[in-house]
Amino acid sequence: MPRPFSDVYTFNHKRLANQSVTFDCSQDADVWPWLRLSPIHPILVQTINFWASIDSGEFLGTFDPEVWTALTEVDWTCGASSVGLPARGIYRTEQQENRSRYHLEFFDASDLSVARMSGRGVTFRTRNFENWRDEAKEKIVKPAPPPFDYASKEAVGVATPSESFLAELTRAETVSTSGLITKANGLRPAHPYIGGSGDHVNSTHMGEVGRQFGALLLERPLINRSGEMVFSHYVELGTPFDVELLAHDEGEQIFSLIARQAGRDCTRITMQYAFAD
Numbered sequence: 001m002p003r004p005f006s007d008v009y010t011f012n013h014k015r016l017a018n019q020s021v022t023f024d025c026s027q028d029a030d031v032w033p034w035l036r037l038s039p040i041h042p043i044l045v046q047t048i049n050f051w052a053s054i055d056s057g058e059f060l061g062t063f064d065p066e067v068w069t070a071l072t073e074v075d076w077t078c079g080a081s082s083v084g085l086p087a088r089g090i091y092r093t094e095q096q097e098n099r100s101r102y103h104l105e106f107f108d109a110s111d112l113s114v115a116r117m118s119g120r121g122v123t124f125r126t127r128n129f130e131n132w133r134d135e136a137k138e139k140i141v142k143p144a145p146p147p148f149d150y151a152s153k154e155a156v157g158v159a160t161p162s163e164s165f166l167a168e169l170t171r172a173e174t175v176s177t178s179g180l181i182t183k184a185n186g187l188r189p190a191h192p193y194i195g196g197s198g199d200h201v202n203s204t205h206m207g208e209v210g211r212q213f214g215a216l217l218l219e220r221p222l223i224n225r226s227g228e229m230v231f232s233h234y235v236e237l238g239t240p241f242d243v244e245l246l247a248h249d250e251g252e253q254i255f256s257l258i259a260r261q262a263g264r265d266c267t268r269i270t271m272q273y274a275f276a277d
Contacts, residue, residue, distance in 0.1 A: 084108035
């Protein structure tokens, strides 16, 4: 996909003999406001995953800013809740079943692991992405978002009401809720931390959807430990979507969700958590 803006999060890239790439990470919270979050917050983890993979791909010459790409799956494992902000990292790729998969690991200034993540995606090389997306959005997106009753900021663990993406849970035969992410609440400057192309709900949004659902489910603040997301369809901005609990293992402290929109399964989210002190 085209680069959203010119600032770079990672720099001082070096190619190792095994073709891995090492890099340093920006500490500038004025440019990157999400650096003010916990180093293992889902918003920060998914955002550094995005920027480091783009920056490293540009350094290696494997990222083409004129070609649209989409993430299809990502998994992550976080370090201890006491780790510092990412100071450096390493990026590598491998071939799995004739498809490329990337791996990232970030370390703080004390060389403690902040987060490891891995993922793969798809490249739209033969499709007119913009026209295809316009046609897809016409089928789902309404002229204006409907009225929506968001859960309180306290219930989902955010600082301002505009950062809430979900309604309160319905606890019946299934545990579920609805969500609505718009350009007015889901992207900077309206949202203090999340940016993006503005074409669709992105992986950072969905990571935060998972965290907010967990906070509503357990009714207390949670710490992001690890997780996985699999993306099969875009979730569109400005149109409500549904989130349903598929499984919850309280002993292992792990839950799985499915996000649906317009009758389609869009994103599967699995998150392992710990309780905040």
